[in-house]
Amino acid sequence: xxxxxxxxxxxxxxxxxxxxxxxxxxxxxxxxxxxxxxxxxxxxxxxxxxxxxxxxxxxxxxxxxxxxxxxxxxxxxxxxxxxxxxxxxxxxxxxxxxxxxxxx
Amino acid sequence: xxxxxxxxxxxxxxxxxxxxxxxxxxxxxxxxxxxxxxxxxxxxxxxxxxxxxxxxxxxxxxxxxxxxxxxxxxxxxxxxxxxxxxxxxxxxxxxxxxxxxxxx
DNA sequence: TTGCAATATGTCAAATATGACATATAATAA
DNA sequence: TTATTATATGTCATATTTGACATATTGCAA
Numbered sequence: 001x002x003x004x005x006x007x008x009x010x011x012x013x014x015x016x017x018x019x020x021x022x023x024x025x026x027x028x029x030x031x032x033x034x035x036x037x038x039x040x041x042x043x044x045x046x047x048x049x050x051x052x053x054x055x056x057x058x059x060x061x062x063x064x065x066x067x068x069x070x071x072x073x074x075x076x077x078x079x080x081x082x083x084x085x086x087x088x089x090x091x092x093x094x095x096x097x098x099x100x101x102x103x104x
Numbered sequence: 105x106x107x108x109x110x111x112x113x114x115x116x117x118x119x120x121x122x123x124x125x126x127x128x129x130x131x132x133x134x135x136x137x138x139x140x141x142x143x144x145x146x147x148x149x150x151x152x153x154x155x156x157x158x159x160x161x162x163x164x165x166x167x168x169x170x171x172x173x174x175x176x177x178x179x180x181x182x183x184x185x186x187x188x189x190x191x192x193x194x195x196x197x198x199x200x201x202x203x204x205x206x207x208x
Numbered sequence: 209t210t211g212c213a214a215t216a217t218g219t220c221a222a223a224t225a226t227g228a229c230a231t232a233t234a235a236t237a238a
Numbered sequence: 239t240t241a242t243t244a245t246a247t248g249t250c251a252t253a254t255t256t257g258a259c260a261t262a263t264t265g266c267a268a
Binding site for chain 4: 209210211212213214215216217218219220221222223224225226227228229230231232233234235236237238
């Protein structure tokens, strides 16, 4: 039986582990995914703090509202590159990004 | 005339600015590229500190020596996702990654 | 020198991420 | 209710990133 946490990851399109290793994440996989999801949450926080709509932000990064929505939902189809670019474009500081990195 | 800094970026394959705006980076572009390059340098530092060859690390991340070399060279063809995954696989801590984020 | 391990560079088909678009859902006001 | 704005979800052709491979270069010991 899967944990609800993992279920949620898989709902978002995350391929958790390899085919032969379906239930476990390596610590490295886990750290990477948690870092990414934390940055996605931070993006939503900062965007709303700056009173920007998803469409506003999309325009700034030459993308579309739907892609911003996917980023903020932590969808597996979006790259860290786009999340970081979006954070800066939304007005995040390096400090904001630093603080978004989970402990340990 | 281009700055040597920009020349170096373009040597590494970075598309700096748009076609119409060839000399300037937006502050957001600049922050993103600097963050990425800093993480690439950190990867090399940590890998060597751990006495791993590029091939060793490549094996850990199911990639190839040449891609690790490109990462460490700050080549524009590598994603932040791969750099972050590599950092964790090389044994970097969240603190290491946090510290790699440039100020301001 | 020569030999060998490590790293760098270039290329390419396959895999993945992309913006754009349609459309669904939610939230809020009139 | 309806209208409107914001956000969510699904799809798809195109663009970018991928691991793999060949091969060049570097560094260093014998």
